[in-house]
Amino acid sequence: MTDATPASPARSRGSIVLIEENCTVCMLCARECPDWCIHIEGHKETIPATEPRGRDRQVNVLDRFAIDFATCMFCSICIDVCPFDALAWSPEYRFSGEGPADLLIERDTLTRWGVAPSE
Ligand code: SF4
Ligand code: SF4
Numbered sequence: 001m002t003d004a005t006p007a008s009p010a011r012s013r014g015s016i017v018l019i020e021e022n023c024t025v026c027m028l029c030a031r032e033c034p035d036w037c038i039h040i041e042g043h044k045e046t047i048p049a050t051e052p053r054g055r056d057r058q059v060n061v062l063d064r065f066a067i068d069f070a071t072c073m074f075c076s077i078c079i080d081v082c083p084f085d086a087l088a089w090s091p092e093y094r095f096s097g098e099g100p101a102d103l104l105i106e107r108d109t110l111t112r113w114g115v116a117p118s119e
Contacts, residue, residue, distance in 0.1 A: 014093035017114030022086035025060035029078035037068040070100035
């Protein structure tokens with residue numbers, strides 16, 4: 001955000017950000033989104049047991065997380081239902097582009113906005 005850009009009100013819903021380390025790829029947000037505008041892809045990986053009598057564990061690994069802000073209605077349901085606080089509002093808004101296709105924001109950008117929203 002440049003110096004000339006006015007600051008958003010403190011509680012404004014500027015954009016959704018992803019705190020990737022908290023995401024377990026549970027898909028709850030994508031299932032509850034009324035507009036189906038969250039796109040998640042993942043796969044399972046097996047973590048070998050560390051104890052001789054232990055069991056291997058399966059974990060979900062995130063491959064893709066994207067939000068289509070062209071259809072998002074900023075209802076906050078995805079943030080409210082996430083059990084792991086992996087989604088949050090950033091008061092800053094960074095949307096720009098020539099058309100609706102430019103509002104499909106992918107994981108890297110959503111994560112970067114969460115760390116440094118003004119970049
Ligand atoms: S704010 Fe609402 S419409 Fe937008 S991605 Fe979240 S659940 Fe979907
Ligand atoms: S953001 Fe939250 S609700 Fe959505 S997949 Fe990740 S952990 Fe589950």
